[in-house]
Amino acid sequence: MSSAPPKTRPGSWTVRVREAGVAALPPEKLLPDGQPTYVASWIYVFGVASIASLVVIVASGSILALKGPAWWHYTGVGHFFNSIHMWAVELFFFVMVVHLWGKYWMAAWRGGRARVWMTGAVTFLVAVPTALTGYVSQQNFDAQWIATQAKDGLNSVGVGAFFNVTNFGQMYSYHVLLLPMAVIGLVTAHVLLVRRHGVVPPFELEER
Amino acid sequence: MLSTAVVVAMGAIVNLNHPAHTVDWSFIHMSVANVVVIGLMLVVFVLAILLPFPGAARRRGGGGS
Amino acid sequence: MRSRDDTQPWKGGYQPYDLVKEACIAVGVIALLAIVLSILFSSPDDKPSTIAQWSRTLPVNFLTAAATELDGTSGTAGYGPPYNHNSKGVHAVFLYPQKWLGVSHPIDTARDFVLDPLKTVPNDPTLQGAIAQYESAPAATQKAWGEAYAKPLEETAAAEEEEKPLPKTVSLDPATDTVTVQAPGAGPVGTLMTGLLSLAKSGGLDGALLTSDQFFQTDYTKPLLFMADGGLLEKRAEEQHLLGEQWGMMNETGSYPGQAWLWLYSLWYQVEPFKSSENADIWVLLLMSVLSLAFIAIPLLPGIRSIPRKIPIYKLIWREHYRESSPRSSA
Numbered sequence: 001m002s003s004a005p006p007k008t009r010p011g012s013w014t015v016r017v018r019e020a021g022v023a024a025l026p027p028e029k030l031l032p033d034g035q036p037t038y039v040a041s042w043i044y045v046f047g048v049a050s051i052a053s054l055v056v057i058v059a060s061g062s063i064l065a066l067k068g069p070a071w072w073h074y075t076g077v078g079h080f081f082n083s084i085h086m087w088a089v090e091l092f093f094f095v096m097v098v099h100l101w102g103k104y105w106m107a108a109w110r111g112g113r114a115r116v117w118m119t120g121a122v123t124f125l126v127a128v129p130t131a132l133t134g135y136v137s138q139q140n141f142d143a144q145w146i147a148t149q150a151k152d153g154l155n156s157v158g159v160g161a162f163f164n165v166t167n168f169g170q171m172y173s174y175h176v177l178l179l180p181m182a183v184i185g186l187v188t189a190h191v192l193l194v195r196r197h198g199v200v201p202p203f204e205l206e207e208r
Numbered sequence: 209m210l211s212t213a214v215v216v217a218m219g220a221i222v223n224l225n226h227p228a229h230t231v232d233w234s235f236i237h238m239s240v241a242n243v244v245v246i247g248l249m250l251v252v253f254v255l256a257i258l259l260p261f262p263g264a265a266r267r268r269g270g271g272g273s
Numbered sequence: 274m275r276s277r278d279d280t281q282p283w284k285g286g287y288q289p290y291d292l293v294k295e296a297c298i299a300v301g302v303i304a305l306l307a308i309v310l311s312i313l314f315s316s317p318d319d320k321p322s323t324i325a326q327w328s329r330t331l332p333v334n335f336l337t338a339a340a341t342e343l344d345g346t347s348g349t350a351g352y353g354p355p356y357n358h359n360s361k362g363v364h365a366v367f368l369y370p371q372k373w374l375g376v377s378h379p380i381d382t383a384r385d386f387v388l389d390p391l392k393t394v395p396n397d398p399t400l401q402g403a404i405a406q407y408e409s410a411p412a413a414t415q416k417a418w419g420e421a422y423a424k425p426l427e428e429t430a431a432a433e434e435e436e437k438p439l440p441k442t443v444s445l446d447p448a449t450d451t452v453t454v455q456a457p458g459a460g461p462v463g464t465l466m467t468g469l470l471s472l473a474k475s476g477g478l479d480g481a482l483l484t485s486d487q488f489f490q491t492d493y494t495k496p497l498l499f500m501a502d503g504g505l506l507e508k509r510a511e512e513q514h515l516l517g518e519q520w521g522m523m524n525e526t527g528s529y530p531g532q533a534w535l536w537l538y539s540l541w542y543q544v545e546p547f548k549s550s551e552n553a554d555i556w557v558l559l560l561m562s563v564l565s566l567a568f569i570a571i572p573l574l575p576g577i578r579s580i581p582r583k584i585p586i587y588k589l590i591w592r593e594h595y596r597e598s599s600p601r602s603s604a
Contacts, residue, residue: 031293037267037286038594042256045299052299056307073318082318083311086529090310091303093534094245098253106590107581109572111279121569128534135532141319142526145510147493148501149517156363156554158370161355161377166498169491201279202591203582220315224528228514235543237520241530257589264593267288 030195038202046099053092054187058180060085065176069139089131096124108200116197119190126182133175136165317526324496327505328473332452333443337426338503339469342382343462344419347502350382357381363552365559378494386499390481391468400468403461422459422466517542537561
């Protein structure tokens with residue numbers, strides 16, 4: 001009785017996806033254990049710091065989601081997790097923007113890396129409404145004020161017709177599910193592109 | 209403004225629950241907290257570029273592919 | 274010498290590097306920082322305002338807003354889409370996206386904020402009679418009654434703002450907490466407004482506005498828009514430096530850091546021509562959209578993409594690499 005694996009069929013979608021994936025990102029490229037010697041500056045830690053902040057945001061946000069949106073208002077533990085979530089967001093934007101500044105001054109889009117820059121830029125731009133939906137989901141005075149003010153900007157460009165910042169249910173859904181999925185998807189694409197193209201090498205000094 | 213008891217219960221060592229002080233310059237009016245955050249970002253950026261990164265000897269020794 | 278092709282894998286030196294360990298350390302450091310900041314500073318949680326609070330602490334302001342909701346002159350009543358068709362909304366030249374996207378959340382302020390909530394009040398035949406009288410009158414009469422009632426309230430509001438002596442037509446009795454508005458020619462409107470104030474103070478108006486369509490409700494648009502037409506939210510916002518002209522978009526309640534990343538968005542509202550424009554919202558958003566697209570497209574923009582080469586901060590970032598790979602440093 002043969003226990004050999006079945007012959008691979010070239011027309012199989014699974015085979016095609018697998019082979020394309022492995023060609024683009026073989027394991028040693030996906031998870032390398034070496035990096036070029038020019039990666040030697042503290043500026044390089046701000047990318048992973050951004051990811052780390054996102055992890056803390058999602059983890060603390062998950063605790064808040066587990067207990068529901070009212071919990072943090074009436075328990076000390078809930079308030080503490082809300083504080084962690086808030087400060088993690090401040091840290092996230094802090095390190096992400098320092099990372100952005102570093103990548104700009106390195107012109108990190110060189111050598112076919114334009115999509116790395118672009119996915120990063122779009123991540124920042126999607127993180128802004130992710131934060132906004134969080135602010136209007138707080139169910140406190142800040143949420144009331146931000147919602148009644150932000151609606152004017154959004155209504156002015158017609159977005160308010162389908163994205164209603166005074167509708168708590170809608171904003172909470174965007175904040176807890178839809179926009180975090182978008183941010184995580186974009187960060188994943190961004191990181192895989194970095195792994196694919198490698199960290200951008202230094203400018204050559206000979207070129208003036 | 210929240211009472212001291214509530215602040216203690218919320219676990220804050222520093223009470224930030226009072227109306228913000230602002231930094232006013234020309235048409236710019238920013239809260240002190242935001243100015244501190246932006247200032248810190250600039251300081252951290254400069255330090256990140258200037259501070260030496262450890263492991264230089266290892267990188268010299270490992271030169272060549 | 275041919276310049277290096279940066280699309281190709283790096284052919285120079287490599288160093289060992291533990292990516293997974295670095296990620297774990299980063300998560301630990303950031304988590305620790307977030308926890309320390311939380312212990313030191315906590316986070317703000319100013320309690321929300323309710324219509325009940327508004328009507329009790331600022332009854333005259335409440336009546337002024339309610340009168341404008343009934344006679345259709347409030348901010349919400351005249352807003353236009355997505356709430357109603359009473360205005361074309363803001364525009365930028367020929368662009369009217371607010372109008373084009375239509376009325377997706379219809380609000381008739383007279384019916385939704387005043388008359389329908391009042392109809393839920395039981396055992397008050399005087400009030401129900403006033404409602405019937407108002408609803409059966411022609412539109413012109415309703416308008417005249419509304420304006421007659423609103424006039425002394427608007428005069429009082431204007432006098433307060435200009436810090437002049439208040440007219441005697443509106444008085445608040447602190448002992449009984451009742452407001453008297455002398456408005457001849459207001460027909461049944463006085464009764465309607467007194468009834469609405471009473472309903473508001475009891476908390477019934479908060480509930481009626483929220484659950485008007487269905488029992489389970491998560492859409493706070495009606496109570497929020499009604500409150501925003503009044504002065505309580507704005508008063509609290511000013512104390513917390515949250516108003517537009519205070520760069521409030523960037524700020525948080527208390528002395529906490531807010532949304533510093535909104536600095537450029539806030540900035541445009543403080544300068545001309547946006548500062549005095551009725552259409553500032555759409556112009557600022559259009560400008561920020563263009564700048565955001567440019568931000569994404571930096572790799573494609575000549576000039577902008579060349580600045581890092583011309584201002585060589587990169588020489589500091591990669592100074593070790595340049596030192597080690599210069600001809601003098603090779604062994």
